[in-house]
Amino acid sequence: MEHFAVIQSLCRVGLATQDDKFRKQVERLLERLKKAGDAESAESLDRLLEAQQQSLALQPSKVELSRAAVGERLTNSVNPPHDRESSSPLAQIIMDPGSETPPPVLTPDLQSALDSLLQEWVDYDELRTLGVAPTQSCLIFGEPGTGKTVTAMYIATRLGLPVVLARLDGMMSSFLGTTARNIGALFEFANRYRCVLLLDEFDALAKLRDDPQEVGEIKRVVNTLLQCLDTRADLGLTIAITNHPNLLDPAIWRRFEVKIEMPLPPPDERERLIAGFLRPLSVQDSGVDLLSWASEGATGAEVRSMVNAIKRYSVLQKTGEQRGKLDPQDILAALQRYYITSAKLEDRSRLGTLRDDPKSLARALLTSEDGKFTQSTVAHLLGRDQGTISRWMREEPA
Template identity: 40%
Template sequence: MSNYFHIVSALCRQIVKEGASNAALTQIERLQEAMKDDNLNKEANLLTRLIKKAHEESSLEPSRVQLSRANILSGQTLTPNTKPPSDKETGAPLCEIFFSDQTSHSVIPVLDDGLEKAVEGLISEWNNLPELQKIGVAPALTSLFFGAPGTGKTKLAYYIAKRLNLPLVVARLDGLVSSFLGTSARNITNLFDFASRYQCILLLDEFDAVAKARDDKQEVGEIKRIVNTLLQCLDSRSLNGITIAITNHETLLDPAVWRRFNARIFVPRPNAISRKKILEQYLPPLQINNIEMDFLIWMTDTYTGSDLENMSNTLKRHSIIHSKEQDNFIETIKAFLLVSSTDNTNNSRELVLGEEEGLAKALHESSFSQKNLAVLFNKHPSTISRWFAELRNKA
């Protein structure tokens, strides 16, 4: 092999000079590893420099290649019989495929006004591809959803796929990382190649697992190789398909990765109006009155949509198991809080679990009338007045 390496190296230089494709670069990397295995260190080092040069050139700026209008959302049709790609070392599938007629994730997510406008804007672009093509405008085919865990980013992606009537190819990127050298980059390439062959939306969950900053001193050199592969794949995918990435840790992302996304959408914790809509969605058939609903909205100020869903399910279970008991609403909420601590714990938790008088005072200061407090605590209005009088005397 070494006798002919000058010919092989010249071919590799020309490939890199003209802009190496993912497939070509993978073959050069395989050749480099073969050189190392045969102790041809001089030849391996030359290939290493070529690979490094190719990665550096590809990661300087996002791709400037003109979008091929004919290729947008082109490809074969995914069917239930289509097999997803798999890890060649373990045989584990690299993704799951969900079709729009699968309704397990079809619940319409509750969005605040700003987020709803952003999402509807994306859907409108993707639904009007021909009109955009006529005026030479490219739609935002790559989107990054970021925010705290449990805010509904993944559910939002499923909802978008259903609205567009497209299959969703879902990959948890932390599952693509392998202990075998070079396998992680190969898995990412195979995943993107698969998604680009079909009309679908590619959903990259746990995106920060492989898109970390390349200057992170805690990471080994392999992560740089993975990120470079990811950048190339995102550039290629942006020419012919919709990609949505999801992360809970946007600060960990490599700056070059941020630039690959046409749309970057923050998914916040729900505000008071949204929290009420979410509770109205998940609480039935459990019935609560307006005062109790106002109390839940007040108490869940820092809750995510996932937290609210979990609370609703717990309250429904409690109502069935303890149906014969005479617990008032506040006692039921206390029972929930004792077994449901979250990372979003706020001052309301301590108030609810504390003395009733202190909780009543806090609620009164936040706009609950004494009459409503009497209903909430199942007390006579005179009792509420006495509580406040005693608190004033203590002060």
């Protein structure tokens, strides 16, 4: 279809509004394209519709708790506990965690696991009749930037509970006994109110007690933490987050009923992340495919950083109405600039390939396992004619 790239961009922007009437018109256009035999255009629209549907499915809906939520109601007027010596707060109270972070992009298996965990709290009374309680402790671990905190906030949002967020690395004190006292004060506060207790940087305090590098104080701290976890077991949901599960004391590890590892996003989840982060920019599918290809092995946080670099590029390099529109060549230029200014690139081989000569880049794109690039799209991306790309592919690689 002539000018389909423009129509596709309009559909992408319109679907982002989540207007049902607009979606219906896009579905009608899809049927027309299928009847006309335009398979390539129909496939592109089908992908847009599927991405929008998946985005809607991620919108968190609160579960209806039974009598599971015990304790006083936490309000904005309640102050968090403080360190007695420094008067600094031991935690941050987040009344509406859903407004702080967007819903996470989860694999189907992980989404199913979280749904089951949340359903336990809905069926609290039925579980109690069988002599068991819903899951009340959860450890989330994985590489930095994989969405651990976002997932914890998502759980709290679905439960309709505020979050008491404690970064345990900030609770350490040089005064003997103060760290243990701070831990006790934190748990005493969380046990009083209906909330989700979120322990960030958990490995800072839950270290191995037989670590020869640690002094005796850490053993007292871990023992206090174990006792506090035991007293909270029947009072609410506790979520701990760590980047280093191997540093945790085995006794601490056993205190958590559920352990969730946050993996690096697979290709389809990464594309959904990209589509969400790109809004409201208008980007052709080939540009999205390039960004997805270049971000192989990246965490969700790294994908967001790459997309933010593209948005900055759109403001710095475009003027007027063109600021919201980027063609694939713009995406390539923005990613090349991002490569120059970004750290930790030794394990980002695809991103580094973007700085290679055009011939090597063309070969890398066309021989990748993704299978999304054709000689036509690569020619457009590199500003060459298709005959040149075809000749490059026939030549022996350097």
